[in-house]
Every structure is written in C-alpha cells, then in structure tokens.
Amino acid sequence: MLKKIDRRQALKTGLAISSLGLAAGHVQGSGLNAKLRTAHIGVGGMGGADLGSIASHSQVEVAALVDVDANTLKAVSQKHPNAETFADYREMLSQLGDKVDAVVISTPDHTHAPAAMSALNLNKPVYCQKPLTHEVFEARKLREVAEQKNLVTQMGIQVHSSAPYRRAVEMIQSGVIGKVSEVHAWSNKNWGYDGGSFTQRPGGPPAQLDWDLWLGVTAERPYCDNVYHPGSWRKMIDFGTGTLGDMGVHIFDTPYAALKLTAPKWAKTTCRNPTGIGHPEKNIVEYEFPGTAYTTDSMTWKWYDGSYAPPKELELPQALKLPGQGSLFIGENGQMLLPHVGEAQLFPQQQFKDYQRPDIGNNNHYHQWVDACLGNGKTSADFGYAGPLTEALLLGVVANRFPGKTLNWDAENLKVTNLDEANKLIKRDYRKGFEVSGL
Numbered sequence: 001m002l003k004k005i006d007r008r009q010a011l012k013t014g015l016a017i018s019s020l021g022l023a024a025g026h027v028q029g030s031g032l033n034a035k036l037r038t039a040h041i042g043v044g045g046m047g048g049a050d051l052g053s054i055a056s057h058s059q060v061e062v063a064a065l066v067d068v069d070a071n072t073l074k075a076v077s078q079k080h081p082n083a084e085t086f087a088d089y090r091e092m093l094s095q096l097g098d099k100v101d102a103v104v105i106s107t108p109d110h111t112h113a114p115a116a117m118s119a120l121n122l123n124k125p126v127y128c129q130k131p132l133t134h135e136v137f138e139a140r141k142l143r144e145v146a147e148q149k150n151l152v153t154q155m156g157i158q159v160h161s162s163a164p165y166r167r168a169v170e171m172i173q174s175g176v177i178g179k180v181s182e183v184h185a186w187s188n189k190n191w192g193y194d195g196g197s198f199t200q201r202p203g204g205p206p207a208q209l210d211w212d213l214w215l216g217v218t219a220e221r222p223y224c225d226n227v228y229h230p231g232s233w234r235k236m237i238d239f240g241t242g243t244l245g246d247m248g249v250h251i252f253d254t255p256y257a258a259l260k261l262t263a264p265k266w267a268k269t270t271c272r273n274p275t276g277i278g279h280p281e282k283n284i285v286e287y288e289f290p291g292t293a294y295t296t297d298s299m300t301w302k303w304y305d306g307s308y309a310p311p312k313e314l315e316l317p318q319a320l321k322l323p324g325q326g327s328l329f330i331g332e333n334g335q336m337l338l339p340h341v342g343e344a345q346l347f348p349q350q351q352f353k354d355y356q357r358p359d360i361g362n363n364n365h366y367h368q369w370v371d372a373c374l375g376n377g378k379t380s381a382d383f384g385y386a387g388p389l390t391e392a393l394l395l396g397v398v399a400n401r402f403p404g405k406t407l408n409w410d411a412e413n414l415k416v417t418n419l420d421e422a423n424k425l426i427k428r429d430y431r432k433g434f435e436v437s438g439l
C-alpha cells in the first residue's frame with residue numbers, strides 16, 4: 001500500500017516526492033513500482049516513433065496501445081505482445097484505470113485536447129504531440145488543469161531538448177547579439193490545401209478504420225481517400241493547424257523560450273481568402289509581443305510558409321543562402337540564424353569569429369518525461385510552457401481566416417477585441433457523445 005502511494009506521488013512531481021521526505025528515484029528497483037506503465041494513443045506515424053523512444057527507457061512497461069486503425073494496431077501490438085489493445089481511448093482509460101500510470105498522445109491534432117484532458121482528469125501524467133491542441137481555448141484549459149493538479153506533462157517538441165536549440169537559447173540569453181527587436185521564422189513546407197471539396201469514397205470508410213472514432217469531437221462527414229487519414233488531415237482546417245501549427249511550433253519554440261515571450265498583442269496574416277476546407281498553402285503571419293528582459297520594448301515575429309519561404313526580403317550580409325526552414329533573430333548588436341535543425345550562426349561573421357559557444361549537450365526529451373514521472377527531475381516543455389506557446393501560434397491560425405485584418409488579442413480573457421467573428425474560432429463545440437469534462 002505504501003509503495004502504491006509512493007508511486008502515485010512520484011507521478012505528480014519531484015516536489016511531491018520531496019514533500020514526502022523521499023529521495024527522488026525512490027521508486028527505482030522496488031518491484032512493481034519500478035516501472036512506469038504507459039498507454040499510447042495513436043501508434044501509427046509519429047506515434048510509432050514516440051512509442052519506440054519512450055519504450056527505450058529501461059523503466060517503461062508499455063501497458064496499452066490504442067489506435068482507430070485496426071491494421072496499425074495489429075502491426076504495432078506484435079512488437080508489444082503484453083500490451084492491451086483498444087480502438088477507443090475512452091474505453092482504455094475506463095477499463096484499465098490504475099493499471100496505467102501515464103499516457104502518450106500521438107493522434108491527429110483535433111484529438112490532442114480531448115484525449116489529454118481525459119487523461120489529466122484521471123490524474124495521469126501526459127506526453128502530448130505538438131501542437132498541444134487544435135483550439136486556443138483547449139490549450140488554456142490543458143495548462144490550467146495540469147498546473148492545478150501538478151501533473152508531469154511534456155509537449156512533443158523533441159528538438160527543444162537538442163544541443164543546438166538549447167545552445168541557441170543560452171546564446172540569446174547571454175546577450176551575444178544584444179536585445180532582440182525582430183524574429184523572422186519560416187518553413188518551406190506546405191501543409192495547406194487551396195482546392196475545393198472531395199469525392200466521397202464509394203462504399204464508405206475502409207473496413208480497418210473506425211471513422212467515427214477518428215472524427216471524434218469534430219462534426220460528422222463522409223470519408224474520402226487521401227484527404228484525412230493518415231497524415232493529410234494536417235492540411236484541413238477542422239483537423240490540423242496548417243504549416244504554422246505543424247512546423248511553426250518547432251521553429252518558434254527557440255525564440256519563444258529564449259526571449260521568454262508571453263502572449264502576443266495582435267496577429268495579422270497575408271494569405272488567400274478562406275475556403276472553409278483547407279489551410280492556405282502559403283502564409284505570412286505577423287505578431288507583436290510585449291517586451292521582455294531579452295527584447296527591445298516590443299518585439300515583432302514574422303512567419304513565412306509554403307512558397308513565401310525562405311523570405312525573399314531577408315538577406316544575410318554575406319549573401320549566404322537561407323535554409324529551407326529556420327529563424328533569424330535581429331539583435332541590437334548582431335544577428336543569429338538558427339536553421340531547423342542545426343547550429344546557430346552569428347552575423348556579422350567577422351565580429352563573432354572568436355565567439356565560444358556554450359558547452360551544452362543533448363537531453364532526451366522523451367526520457368526526461370519518463371524520469372519526471374518517476375520523480376527524477378523536471379520536463380522542459382510542460383503544459384505551462386507549451387500552452388502559451390500553442391495559444392500564440394493558434395492565434396495566427398485563426399488570423400488566417402481573416403486575411404489582412406489585425407486581430408487584437410486580450411489573452412487574459414481569450415478574446416479578440418476588435419473582430420467578434422474571430423472569437424467563434426477560439427473554441428469549438430464538441431460533437432454529441434464526445435464531450436469531455438473540463439473542455
């Protein structure tokens with residue numbers, strides 16, 4: 001009994017363990033309590049990689065696998081024969097209860113919040129893929145509940161823990177280029193779709209796919225081949241968040257962390273008019289953020305994607321070619337280019353030729369979460385960090401629906417103050433039968 005209490009406490013935070021007077025790592029090697037029993041929701045695509053990385057921790061026991069695609073579930077379960085399998089994560093959570101300690105979510109974006117909140121409601125620590133949620137409101141609620149319950153969380157932005165990104169944060173915060181006034185960031189990927197409607201698949205969804213569960217909280221519609229499952233959903237407004245949500249969350253992470261940014265004052269996009277179907281295939285999104293200790297009085301962030309990237313308007317002094325994805329920090333005393341993913345470069349090169357980079361190594365983003373669940377250390381992209389970062393990005397995704405209009409943002413009240421129509425896109429109503437307490 002005592003051990004069970006210890007393990008539950010460990011799943012909260014290291015703080016909880018020390019408040020019990022137990023050393024961090026107490027659970028190690030104590031029979032049943034030595035293992036973190038994980039449930040994985042969405043095990044195809046990135047979910048397969050997430051599962052492999054988490055299962056590679058010696059103290060993880062994979063307890064449950066959930067996928068709405070029976071073929072994927074069958075294939076993955078062959079590698080984890082002891083794990084129980086489910087199509088519906090709600091059934092998994094209610095049937096397994098205390099047999100699962102922590103939950104990993106790697107579904108399409110629209111299912112992140114309902115699955116994560118369902119797990120948090122049961123006091124389970126959560127590792128959730130990026131972007132944290134599909135809607136601004138959901139990001140706020142996940143952060144609030146995770147913080148109120150003091151649960152260990154991590155968003156799946158694994159490059160956040162890589163040495164080049166960690167070094168870049170340290171470099172900016174050391175003041176190497178002075179206070180930053182602008183960041184330009186870009187991805188030449190195109191997770192948008194400018195076309196029209198689709199033809200329904202004759203005979204309905206493929207037999208192996210539970211289409212109703214795949215749709216989850218979103219409105220019902222017919223299944224179409226090569227539009228939603230797998231992967232293509234990220235281009236569609238009801239399911240994904242376009243290139244800004246998909247890649248922007250990785251590329252904006254370092255500026256957001258390094259400059260300790262908070263909520264934007266406003267966002268404005270340049271893109272085609274909305275179609276009601278797909279995200280725009282190319283966007284420019286501008287934001288202004290309040291100043292921080294690492295910026296000038298205010299800071300602008302400008303995002304470019306699709307064929308707008310890399311931005312034509314930026315030229316490095318040495319006429320170097322910009323990478324296909326990355327960010328450029330403009331400081332008072334120089335510039336820093338951070339490719340996605342690679343080492344930061346400082347400009348003008350002559351000025352920084354003797355610069356010694358900070359000696360910082362890689363962290364394992366996945367094992368960091370497992371360790372924190374077991375009471376050892378903390379995560380670096382918990383929902384307290386990931387929530388506001390996601391909210392900021394998603395405001396830009398909302399702005400894509402009102403091209404050319406500046407959306408003034410009251411973050412405290414989650415409200416666009418000058419365009420009421422935009423407020424309808426901050427929170428969606430969940431489909432009947434898929435409601436989740438707390439959302």
Ligand SMILES: NC(=O)c1ccc[n+]([C@@H]2O[C@H](COP(=O)([O-])OP(=O)(O)OC[C@H]3O[C@@H](n4cnc5c(N)ncnc54)[C@H](O)[C@@H]3O)[C@@H](O)[C@H]2O)c1
Pocket residue numbers: 041042043044045046047066067068069072087088089106107108109111129130131156157158213214216229230231232246
């Ligand atoms: N961190 C990264 O580098 C990275 C890279 C790629 C994808 N991702 C993220 O991973 C997530 C998945 O992306 P993907 O490209 O693998 O998508 P995908 O469509 O290829 O895979 C999603 C998987 O989830 C399953 N699924 C869908 N709905 C489900 C539900 N309700 N319950 C259980 N399983 C469900 C699907 O059957 C499929 O196996 C997204 O949030 C994406 O942004 C992150």
